[in-house]
Amino acid sequence: MTKESVVPQHPSVDLSPFPPGFRWSTATAAFQVEGSRRADGRGRSIWDDFVDTPGAVHDGATAEPGPDSYRRHTEDVALAARLGVDRYRFSISWVRVQPEPGGPVLQAGLDYYRRLADDLLDAGVTPFATLYHWDLPSGLEAQGGWLQRDTALRFGDYAEVVADALGDRIRHWYTLNEPVSTSLQGYAVGTLAPGRQLLFGALPTVHHQLLAHGLALRALRAAGAQEAGIVNNHTLVMPASDAGADREAAAVYDVLHNRVFADPVLIGSYPDLEALGIPAMPVEAGDLELISAPGEFYGVNFYNPTTIAAAAPGSPVPFELVPTPGAPVTGFGPEWPIVPAALTDLLVDFHQRYGDRLPPLVIGENGASFPEPDHVDDVVTDSDRIAYLAGHIDAVGAAVRDGVDVREYTVWSLLDNFEWADGWSQRFGLVHVDFDSARRTPKASFDWYRGLITEARA
8 A cells, every 4th residue: 555545645734723822833852862972971861771782772773873953953943943833842861961860960961951942042932841751860770760769859859950050041841751651661561761571560650750740840830930741642542342351451551551640640649550450659648739739731642542452361461452443554553553533532531531620731742653765865755744743633623622722732753863762763753864964854744834834823
């Protein structure tokens, strides 16, 4: 089946549901785009350890030099300004600012993020910073990482350092990105750093990351932040059939992927895990009050729904992820089905489930990877990506029409970048990056998104 038989090249988007002032954004993350792993005293993170582990990353790829944004950030700012986005989401590398938690602060690292923020402001683009996008200092992981409560306390200290240094120019913040990915993929099954395989033993990492969020929110507010909140990867969970076993398995997975992260932040309590045969969280007095302090928004990253079947007898977990019947897929194959309506259903479900406890929603990431050449001499005609984005923007619009308060949509990613365990094999960017030369070439989707933003503001 050809690309053109799957998607139209230039689908239209119904912009009528989006209110005036709706924000259009794009994003990157530090480890994925910065390069310069050893520059200016930068410390070592769990992702440095992971990429240096033989066999952990596709084709033995490392994050060097990649887009090389640490040295070429002015090109990224120019691209964001040309794109016309309201905000540019980027992350701050903990180990570039504080190589050892509790140790000295690197002025060179802070200066880099100060320059990036200032250049964005000068270009008319609001900097929207993420305090943590997975780059835990290796020294903390050696002491237990997110399994330990102390890691949350050290993160709170780091948040104070960054907020005090940059809060005069960065007023909009994400605290942590996708704690679900760290917990489930990093600690439960080991497909992401730090590569542990603890299954349900990984669950303390959920609570400690949410506690870190609460501590960071407090620090950011003290430094004058206008807007701060957490962002998680959420998925619409669908049972593989109407059979009772599949529906029960899907309910358990929904708790572990969605509710165990959202409930404490939005309603101040965890689901009843022990009723599902899962250990309770290591909650201490005052934790849930801190975690559930209202944010100005709740961030939702969305890529695909998840279809769940009951696991075979003897499985260590009661569910199995299976392909979504009839759905086209991205470059990741069956594990990333394309079902835009699932985003509408997810947002409406949040609206109905959490009611007036749900703050305005921000779509913090949405995008897709598809096979593309490593080197290009002309524009990549990425019609499949355009169709994916158009379908999901329409899905957000449908949720807005149904009464969901969504304030912002963010394309992942501005640039092709290091895609974690998949190395350079998956390209999400609106801009093609030659990973040998760091040359940037906007794709057809870049011009399409720029046109959509222009039309939305007309």
